[in-house]
Amino acid sequence: MRAIGYQTPLPIENPASLQDIDLPEPVATGRDLLVAVKAISVNPVDTKVRRTATAEPGGWKVLGWDAAGTVVGTGPEVTDFSVGDEVFYAGALNRSGTNAERHLVDERIVGRKPRSLNWAEAAALPLTALTAWEMLFDRLAVHQPVPGAAPAILIIGGAGGVSSMAIQLARVLTDLTVIATASRPETRDWVKALGAQLVIDHSRPLAAQVAALSAGSPGFVFSTTQTEQHLADSIALLAPQGRFGLIDDPATLDALPFKKKSLSLHWELMFTRSLFGTEDMGQQGVILNEVSRLVDEGRLRTTLGENLGPITAGTLRKAHALIERGQAKGKIVLEGFPD
Numbered sequence: 001m002r003a004i005g006y007q008t009p010l011p012i013e014n015p016a017s018l019q020d021i022d023l024p025e026p027v028a029t030g031r032d033l034l035v036a037v038k039a040i041s042v043n044p045v046d047t048k049v050r051r052t053a054t055a056e057p058g059g060w061k062v063l064g065w066d067a068a069g070t071v072v073g074t075g076p077e078v079t080d081f082s083v084g085d086e087v088f089y090a091g092a093l094n095r096s097g098t099n100a101e102r103h104l105v106d107e108r109i110v111g112r113k114p115r116s117l118n119w120a121e122a123a124a125l126p127l128t129a130l131t132a133w134e135m136l137f138d139r140l141a142v143h144q145p146v147p148g149a150a151p152a153i154l155i156i157g158g159a160g161g162v163s164s165m166a167i168q169l170a171r172v173l174t175d176l177t178v179i180a181t182a183s184r185p186e187t188r189d190w191v192k193a194l195g196a197q198l199v200i201d202h203s204r205p206l207a208a209q210v211a212a213l214s215a216g217s218p219g220f221v222f223s224t225t226q227t228e229q230h231l232a233d234s235i236a237l238l239a240p241q242g243r244f245g246l247i248d249d250p251a252t253l254d255a256l257p258f259k260k261k262s263l264s265l266h267w268e269l270m271f272t273r274s275l276f277g278t279e280d281m282g283q284q285g286v287i288l289n290e291v292s293r294l295v296d297e298g299r300l301r302t303t304l305g306e307n308l309g310p311i312t313a314g315t316l317r318k319a320h321a322l323i324e325r326g327q328a329k330g331k332i333v334l335e336g337f338p339d
Contacts, residue, residue: 001025002337003100004313005060009051012320017050020313021060025102027073032104033081034073035089039123039335040098040311041066041304042319043161048249050320064097065090066331067105068113068122078107080285086113089288090127092274099316101337108281109274111288114295121302124331125165128303129291130284131247131270132166135222139266140243142174146219149239152177154210154218156202156234157225159187161331162247164194164303166222171195172299177215181206190329194301202226206233217242224248231257238263305330310338 010017028034055061068088089110158180180191181202200209217239245266
């Protein structure tokens, strides 16, 4: 089967950083589904792994987690899916990725593709939807109000893939006022279209801008990018006993300033459940099915920003380059293997 892989970390400008390769087709065992991949999306985690992880000696490392496709095989322990089902999912960090014609994935972390979306639109959703959902409801527990705080959430990096889903989920499933950050006219328009009621500029100090809104101190901050730059402002603007969540990788993070306000700190890694095989691993399938339902009801929309075309090493290198330069708005998707 056709796939895209690499053997050693290289700059994305190097053609060997991602190469068109041929691999044996995998076989479904246990609770695995074998999926014919129709479309994939590219996430910052793809670029981080490519820059740091080396393939096994003599082998190839295949990246990619988001996918939408059709089930073409099932392991003997599968109970919830059948051949022919259309699915979408975000995969597992410790398994071979979706940048291939066929892919194995545990059925417990798979959802049924929204009927109202095409392959590319569906592939844009899983990883970011899961990350946003888990942060909002499992980590920050936004349904539990912070006493005395303004019923509001600040989402830093509003036009990114995860933020684009977090804005929508917060608007659709909570009564919180959504404050999003954006620094360019096109990204301000993007976050407003997704439902952000208030927009501030993350290229300027955040605390003063939030204070100028005269809406009170929010109970929640969700930082998706440049946490080191915005940490002090986030602590200043949060209400006492507020909750701060992040998903990026600051080089250092000093938690001591959280103490005075009794702020809580929450990390979110969407892959934790599958990495550790947690007892609630199947919750990710439940979440994806709920997202699918909300999409088909017209309450959530795809966050597809750009469809770069076929799934090849060349288009994938272009997608990685866009993400590394911080030029992506919404999600970058590749669709179909060339004939």
